[in-house]
Amino acid sequence: MTTNYDFLFERSFEQSNKDTKGPHVTLTYAQSLDGKIAGRHGQQLILSGAQSMTATHILRLKHDAILVGIGTVLNDDPRLTVRLTSEDLPKGSGPIRHPQPIILDSKLRFPTTAKLLLPTSPTRPWIFTSPIHSSSQKKANLERLGARVFVLDLDLSGHISLEGLFSTLWENNIRSVMVEGGASVISSFLKSGLVDSFLLTIAPVYVGKDGVSAVKDAEVKKNIFQEASI
Numbered sequence: 001m002t003t004n005y006d007f008l009f010e011r012s013f014e015q016s017n018k019d020t021k022g023p024h025v026t027l028t029y030a031q032s033l034d035g036k037i038a039g040r041h042g043q044q045l046i047l048s049g050a051q052s053m054t055a056t057h058i059l060r061l062k063h064d065a066i067l068v069g070i071g072t073v074l075n076d077d078p079r080l081t082v083r084l085t086s087e088d089l090p091k092g093s094g095p096i097r098h099p100q101p102i103i104l105d106s107k108l109r110f111p112t113t114a115k116l117l118l119p120t121s122p123t124r125p126w127i128f129t130s131p132i133h134s135s136s137q138k139k140a141n142l143e144r145l146g147a148r149v150f151v152l153d154l155d156l157s158g159h160i161s162l163e164g165l166f167s168t169l170w171e172n173n174i175r176s177v178m179v180e181g182g183a184s185v186i187s188s189f190l191k192s193g194l195v196d197s198f199l200l201t202i203a204p205v206y207v208g209k210d211g212v213s214a215v216k217d218a219e220v221k222k223n224i225f226q227e228a229s230i
């Protein structure tokens with residue numbers, strides 16, 4: 001079966017639905033029927049099928065930036081690149097432009113050995129951390145390897161402030177962000193009300209109670225599908 005992805009290529013992710021100035025936010029992840037995004041102890045699972053994975057990579061292509069939490073970097077060591085074949089792309093497409101990887105990492109745990117810092121990685125990550133690391137040796141080491149480290153205040157829950165993040169991204173010409181996870185980041189974005197578009201892949205499998213739930217917070221869970229604006 002061939003799938004026509006034109007609807008995704010044609011869709012614009014430039015404009016945010018929000019009143020405040022900030023990038024368009026697309027939240028996307030893959031979960032099992034019982035709402036799990038990973039297996040026991042965070043074991044990475046391939047939940048998306050081929051077509052859904054192609055759709056994910058088209059979305060990566062369509063966004064200026066791709067965002068994950070440090071938990072996902074430590075667990076999955078992702079590349080966060082666009083991997084599409086010429087058959088997936090519309091005729092006459094130019095060279096592939098990879099999104100800017102963005103990592104939320106208040107304790108600056110980002111490993112210097114991460115794939116995102118390899119010379120073969122097309123775009124070096126932007127890492128958002130807290131003021132305590134503003135002149136740390138770790139920050140200098142990451143910058144030497146090509147990462148850009150931004151220092152932002154933490155919010156009341158001790159996380160990188162999403163409002164601060166968004167104005168910094170806007171100032172750096174990021175107009176669209178695709179948020180891929182993991183669990184804590186998904187919950188933070190759902191709670192924030194900053195999500196403009198939501199693409200959820202549901203795989204026809206059960207992972208079981210030991211898996212990692214996409215959304216832990218019961219209140220957020222209850223509201224997800226009631227939010228008409230998402």
Ligand SMILES: NC(=O)C1=CN([C@@H]2O[C@H](COP(=O)(O)OP(=O)(O)OC[C@H]3O[C@@H](n4cnc5c(N)ncnc54)[C@H](OP(=O)(O)O)[C@@H]3O)[C@@H](O)[C@H]2O)C=CC1
Pocket residue numbers: 028029030031037038039041042043044045047068069070071072073075076104105106107108109158159160161162180181182183184185186188212
């Ligand atoms: N199926 C799918 O589509 C996907 C699955 N995954 C899976 O998710 C799991 C990882 O999830 P999880 O461990 O929750 O890690 P996350 O990737 O969600 O990272 C969470 C960490 O990010 C940091 N952080 C900084 N600011 C924020 C903020 N505003 N909101 C939330 N977090 C913030 C915190 O660490 P600190 O306090 O140190 O800053 C926090 O502990 C893995 O098992 C991975 O395989 C991941 C992506 C997609």
Ligand SMILES: Nc1nc(O)c(N)c(N[C@@H]2O[C@H](COP(=O)(O)O)[C@@H](O)[C@H]2O)n1
Pocket residue numbers: 029030044045046047048052053056068072076077078079080081180181201
């Ligand atoms: N869309 C989607 N489907 C799945 O089944 C997944 N496991 C994920 N995971 C996300 O993709 C990241 C890996 O990216 P690279 O292939 O290394 O570029 C992983 O870290 C999750 O964010 N996504």
